[in-house]
Amino acid sequence: MTGNESRVQAIYEITNKEPIEPKPSEKLEDIWASHVFSLSKMQAMLPKDIFKSLKKTIKTGEKLDPNVADAVAGAMRDWAMSMGAKFYAHVFYPLTGLTAEKHDGFISPQSDGGIISEFSGKLLIQGEPDGSSFPNGGIRDTFEARGYTGWDVTSPAYVLESELGATLCIPTVFVSWTGEALDKKTPLLRSIAVVDKAANRMLKLLGCTDVSPVNSSCGAEQEYFLVDMHFANARPDLLMGGRTLFGRAPAKGQQFDDHYFGAIPPRVQAFMHSVEEKLYKLGIPAKTSHNEVAPGQFEIAPVFESANVASDHQQQMMTTLRDTAKEHGFICLLHEKPFAGINGSGKHVNWSIGNSTQGNLLDPGDTPEENLQFLAFCGAVIRGVHLYGPLMRAVIATASNDHRLGANEAPPAIMSVYLGSQLEDIFNQIKEGSIKAASRKGIMNLGVDVLPPLARDAGDRNRTSPFAFTGNRFEFRAVGSSQSVSGPLVALNTMMADSLNWMSDQIEVKLSGGSDINIAVQAVLKDIMEKHGVAVFGGNGYSEEWHKEAVEQRGLKNIPTTADALPYLKDESIVKLFESTGVLSPTELHSRFEVYAEQYLLSIEVEAKLVSDMAKTLIYPAVMRYLSETAGTIANLSDIGLDMDKSQVEKIAGLAQKLFSEANELESAIAKHDFGSTEEHMQYCAGTIRGMMDSIRDAADALEGEVADDLWPLPTYEEMLFIK
Numbered sequence: 001m002t003g004n005e006s007r008v009q010a011i012y013e014i015t016n017k018e019p020i021e022p023k024p025s026e027k028l029e030d031i032w033a034s035h036v037f038s039l040s041k042m043q044a045m046l047p048k049d050i051f052k053s054l055k056k057t058i059k060t061g062e063k064l065d066p067n068v069a070d071a072v073a074g075a076m077r078d079w080a081m082s083m084g085a086k087f088y089a090h091v092f093y094p095l096t097g098l099t100a101e102k103h104d105g106f107i108s109p110q111s112d113g114g115i116i117s118e119f120s121g122k123l124l125i126q127g128e129p130d131g132s133s134f135p136n137g138g139i140r141d142t143f144e145a146r147g148y149t150g151w152d153v154t155s156p157a158y159v160l161e162s163e164l165g166a167t168l169c170i171p172t173v174f175v176s177w178t179g180e181a182l183d184k185k186t187p188l189l190r191s192i193a194v195v196d197k198a199a200n201r202m203l204k205l206l207g208c209t210d211v212s213p214v215n216s217s218c219g220a221e222q223e224y225f226l227v228d229m230h231f232a233n234a235r236p237d238l239l240m241g242g243r244t245l246f247g248r249a250p251a252k253g254q255q256f257d258d259h260y261f262g263a264i265p266p267r268v269q270a271f272m273h274s275v276e277e278k279l280y281k282l283g284i285p286a287k288t289s290h291n292e293v294a295p296g297q298f299e300i301a302p303v304f305e306s307a308n309v310a311s312d313h314q315q316q317m318m319t320t321l322r323d324t325a326k327e328h329g330f331i332c333l334l335h336e337k338p339f340a341g342i343n344g345s346g347k348h349v350n351w352s353i354g355n356s357t358q359g360n361l362l363d364p365g366d367t368p369e370e371n372l373q374f375l376a377f378c379g380a381v382i383r384g385v386h387l388y389g390p391l392m393r394a395v396i397a398t399a400s401n402d403h404r405l406g407a408n409e410a411p412p413a414i415m416s417v418y419l420g421s422q423l424e425d426i427f428n429q430i431k432e433g434s435i436k437a438a439s440r441k442g443i444m445n446l447g448v449d450v451l452p453p454l455a456r457d458a459g460d461r462n463r464t465s466p467f468a469f470t471g472n473r474f475e476f477r478a479v480g481s482s483q484s485v486s487g488p489l490v491a492l493n494t495m496m497a498d499s500l501n502w503m504s505d506q507i508e509v510k511l512s513g514g515s516d517i518n519i520a521v522q523a524v525l526k527d528i529m530e531k532h533g534v535a536v537f538g539g540n541g542y543s544e545e546w547h548k549e550a551v552e553q554r555g556l557k558n559i560p561t562t563a564d565a566l567p568y569l570k571d572e573s574i575v576k577l578f579e580s581t582g583v584l585s586p587t588e589l590h591s592r593f594e595v596y597a598e599q600y601l602l603s604i605e606v607e608a609k610l611v612s613d614m615a616k617t618l619i620y621p622a623v624m625r626y627l628s629e630t631a632g633t634i635a636n637l638s639d640i641g642l643d644m645d646k647s648q649v650e651k652i653a654g655l656a657q658k659l660f661s662e663a664n665e666l667e668s669a670i671a672k673h674d675f676g677s678t679e680e681h682m683q684y685c686a687g688t689i690r691g692m693m694d695s696i697r698d699a700a701d702a703l704e705g706e707v708a709d710d711l712w713p714l715p716t717y718e719e720m721l722f723i724k
Contacts, residue, residue, distance in 0.1 A: 004710040007719060010230035014723055017267075017329060026277075033283035035083065037076055037157040045075040057153050060213050061193065064153050069121025076157055077106060077119035080168035083159045087167045088119060090127040090149040092174035093184040094134040095595045097484045099315050100174075102127055102149065103167060124170065125151045135598070137591025139180045147182060149174050152189070155312045158282050171312050180588050184486035188308055190583045191493035192216060195353060198500035199377075203358060205507050206373055207517065212357040216493050217473075218310035220485050221301040223292055223345035224321055225333040226268060228723065231715040232331040236614055241607050242335035242482070243400070246614065246697055248704040249341040250718045253295065260293045265724045268298065271328040275300070278320050284313045294342040296721040304350065304473075307493070311486045314347075318482075334482040337403030339717060340697075344404035345481035349488050352473035353377070353496065363472040364423075372521055375426075379525045380503055381474060382417055382427070384495030385467055386535035388577065389415030390557055390568035391495070392467070392478070395487040397565035397596070399603035401480035402686075405560075411466035411478045413565075414550045414558045416537040418465035424538055430522060431529035464541030494583045503528075562600045563682035569593040597678045604685040608670050611693045615663040618713045619700050623656045626707045652706050659699040666692045 039058070043051050050071045057064045080088065089101040104127075106119055127149040134147070149172035157170045174183035181187055192215055199214035232238045237245040254260075264272065272289045279286045285303035292299045300321075305313060318334060325332035337344035354360040362378065365371035385392065392415045396405075404410040419427065462468050466478040479488050503524050510520035529536075534554040539546060550556040559565045568574060570593055578584035584592070627649060634644045669692055675681040704712060 004712060006234045007231075007712075007715050010228065010234060010715065011719065011723060013230050014228050014329075028280065031277065031280050033281070035159045035161070035281040036283040037079055037159075038283065041079060042072070042075065045079060046071060054153070061154070061196070064125075066121070066125075069125050071121075073119050073121045073124040076124065076168065076170075080157075080159055080166075081106065083166055084161075085159050085166040085168045087165070088123075089167050089169050090151075090172045091169045092149050092172045093311075093315060093484060093486065094174060094182060095137070095184065095592065096135060096599075097184070097482070099319055100134070101169070127172065134174075134182060135595040136176070136182055137594035137598075139176055139178075139182065139587060139591045147174060147176055152185060152308070154189075154306075155309050156283065160282075180585065180591070184484050184490075185308070185311070187490045187583050187588070188311060188486045188493075191490045191497070191581075192307060194497040194581045194583060195493040195500075198497040198504070199353060199355075199361065201504045202376060202380075202500045203361075203373070205504055205511070205517070206376065206521070208358060208373075210357050212355045214353055214355045214361070216307040216351060216353045216489060216496075217304045217360075218307045218314075218485055218489060219302060219304040219350040219473075220310065220314050220479075221299060221346075221348040221350070222314070222317060222321070223297060223299045223347065223481050225294070225296050225335075225338050225345065226271070226298065226325060226330045226724070227296065227333060227338075227720050229326070229329050229331050231720045231723075234715050235720075236618075237607075237610050238331065238333070238338070241603075241610055242333060243338040243403075243607075244340070244717075244720075245607060245611050245693070246619065246700045246704070246714060247340060247717045248701045250716070250721065252722075253342050254293055257293075259291050259295050259297070262291045264289075264291055264298075267328065267724050271324060271330060272298070272300070274327065275320055275324045278324065279317060282313075282316055282320075284317060286317070292343070292345075294339070294344075294721075296339075296724075297343065297345065304352075307351075307489050311484065311489060314485050336398070336400040336480045336482060339721065342721075344410065346404065346410055346477060347479045347481045347483060347485065349476040349479045349485050350470070350473050351476060351489065351492050353493075360472050362469075362474065372518060375430075375525060376503065376521050377500075378419070378423070378469070379427075379528045380496055380499035382535060383499040383502070383528050383532045384492075385415060385417045386532035387499075388491070388495045388574065389535065390559060390565070390571065391491050391574050391577070392476075392488075393557075393559045394565045394568045394574075395491045396476075396478050396480060396483065397562040397600075398480055398483065399562055399600050399607075400482060401478075402561050404480070405478060411464060412541045412547065412558075413478075413560050414541070414547065414556050415466055415478075415535070416541070416550065416556065417474075417535050418462040418468035418538055419536055420469055421538060423469065424536055427525070427529055427533065427536065430525045431533055433526065462538060462541070465537070466541070490583065494577060494581050497581055498577055561686045562596075563679070563686035566593055566597050566600065566682070567679050569596075594678070597682060601678075601681060601685060604689055605670060608666055608689050608693055611696055612663045612666045612670070614714075615659050615696055615700060619703065620656060620660050620663075622711050622713045623652065623659075623703055623707055626711050627652060627656065629708075648706070652703065655699050655703050655706070659696060659703065662692065662696045662699070666696060 039055065042054060050068045053065050053068050054072060056062055087103050087105050089103045091099060091101050094100050152171045152173055155171035157168060159166050160169050173186045175186060176182055195216060196214045200211050203211045227238065235244065237243065276286050286300055287303045288301040290299055302313065321332045334345065352360055352362045361373065364374045393413060405413045468475050468477065476488055479485065506524045507520045510523060511517065534556065547558060551558050569589060575586050575589055578589050579586055630649055634646065634649065637644050669689060675684065
């Protein structure tokens with residue numbers, strides 16, 4: 001099929017699609033975590049002493065007793081096989097940002113020709129996948145293939161079902177033969193350990209005697225688009241690049257604000273129910289689903305969990321969204337900007353730290369100034385954001401996320417922290433040297449008798465802030481929808497640990513000089529606000545005035561592109577941060593710069609090749625056919641004495657010539673490789689290549705508005721966004 005035929009066929013298939021038959025409803029209590037080897041299942045299947053030892057490791061982070069591994073492996077195997085599993089897989093998260101799995105069978109052949117099921121503690125604890133083809137950023141040579149996976153006891157094993165069977169999945173770390181982290185989980189576990197140590201130190205200085213292990217928590221809101229598979233299959237850019245590289249804006253987009261929280265289309269609702277049921281079986285607490293701002297865009301958000309488990313669950317959630325979408329005839333797009341002109345997708349990471357004895361350490365009391373503990377931990381955040389803002393920008397830097405940062409749908413590329421009016425006022429008072437009485441949380445009277453009074457938070461929300469305090473946590477709004485949350489969590493945990501340790505050092509000096517703890521903390525907070533308070537901003541982050549003030553008056557950095565952001569991973573202060581905390585060695589950190597830079601370059605290269613190919617082989621031929629037909633029609637009309645205006649044909653011909661010639665120029669530009677450094681290559685892609693791609697798109701999108709619809713070769717925005 002050519003031209004509009006494929007589009008017509010796709011619309012027919014979609015509008016005549018048989019609805020999915022609903023399955024019998026199951027009680028939430030019956031399916032919740034049914035596929036997870038949870039603590040309750042362990043307790044039921046393990047000897048009491050084994051379970052007690054394992055639980056202690058999970059809850060406190062103490063080293064695993066190797067003697068328990070065989071018993072745990074046997075119980076895990078028996079449980080998994082009772083669920084229909086014949087295989088097990090060490091699941092890990094390499095620097096691709098995706099999930100990797102090495103599958104093995106439980107079988108062990110016997111000398112008599114039979115087999116037995118086998119799964120020992122040794123096989124549970126360690127695996128050896130081929131590590132040669134995973135990105136490593138120069139940590140090892142290509143011929144050095146050995147890599148190890150190691151069981152992460154703190155994240156539960158689970159059984160993953162498919163149409164063809166079930167597999168026991170075991171979350172693991174992934175390291176090189178020489179011990180360097182080749183994955184995203186290892187640094188996250190290290191960062192959790194260092195923030196625990198630093199927070200314990202601070203809490204004890206503040207007078208807490210019973211302090212349980214401190215962990216960071218994460219609740220990540222996941223935005224995504226759904227496009228019918230029939231349309232997506234006719235769009236090489238969607239299939240290969242995850243976003244539309246061409247597409248004229250529809251007459252109606254999101255300007256009516258009628259999609260946000262609107263009625264969910266029945267077919268999408270069926271998809272959501274399938275996703276949620278699968279997530280519930282895996283113990284993933286998906287809480288909220290709704291229409292997002294843009295047409296065709298949706299969101300799912302889980303309840304808060306410990307950072308490591310939340311990170312694993314986020315990976316499982318993205319996989320579940322993609323796989324389930326195919327079952328329902330959709331393609332799930334996690335790209336940050338799949339459609340130009342409407343909102344893209346983010347993954348707001350809600351982050352906090354706390355423990356079982358002191359609770360949420362970023363949860364204020366009745367009035368924040370009464371809560372010395374809260375103010376101390378909040379002050380640590382302010383210092384961290386100011387000192388390591390470029391790191392925060394670097395860990396959310398991708399070619400795809402560059403499309404949304406700074407637009408009126410996502411925070412700017414200037415890292416600042418929003419506290420809310422009351423809390424900001426308190427910190428400003430601390431900076432001035434004294435704290436006045438602050439008003440308690442009031443009641444917001446809505447003026448409608450039928451509505452009950454609503455508790456008013458101490459500050460409104462600021463959706464233009466990249467890092468905003470929202471009552472008992474900070475929301476990192478700049479994270480991209482396709483990203484693993486591990487990188488942002490590693491940065492936040494490590495920054496927090498560094499600030500807490502610095503504050504503890506200062507407080508200890510003051511206490512040794514006879515100072516009272518309250519006076520000591522207030523003095524340290526005053527110092528923080530004097531040196532780092534410029535990072536606190538409660539206004540409109542989109543405004544030109546803020547961009548000017550941030551850079552020229554406050555000295556904050558505006559880092560617009562990934563090409564600008566990633567080199568900060570080599571900055572001396574950031575290298576020192578990770579080395580001093582032990583989260584990443586200089587070698588490991590440099591490897592991440594190399595890997596992420598290469599991924600950026602490859603992403604731009606793939607998109608540029610797609611732009612050139614689609615322009616020359618799909619759009620240009622369609623335009624030429626239209627011009628040929630139109631020119632023939634004009635000639636025929638001229639033969640019978642009708643003089644037709646040729647300006648429209650000339651306009652289209654000019655756009656077509658621009659499209660074709662610039663596509664050829666782009667091909668030549670892609671071939672350039674004589675760069676002095678990786679940084680120079682990235683800047684070339686960010687400036688020259690991206691600019692050329694945009695120019696070709698402008699011509700193509702203009703042509704879409706001129707060429708007869710029955711000849712246009714690509715599914716349009718109207719079709720993809722509004723036909724479900």
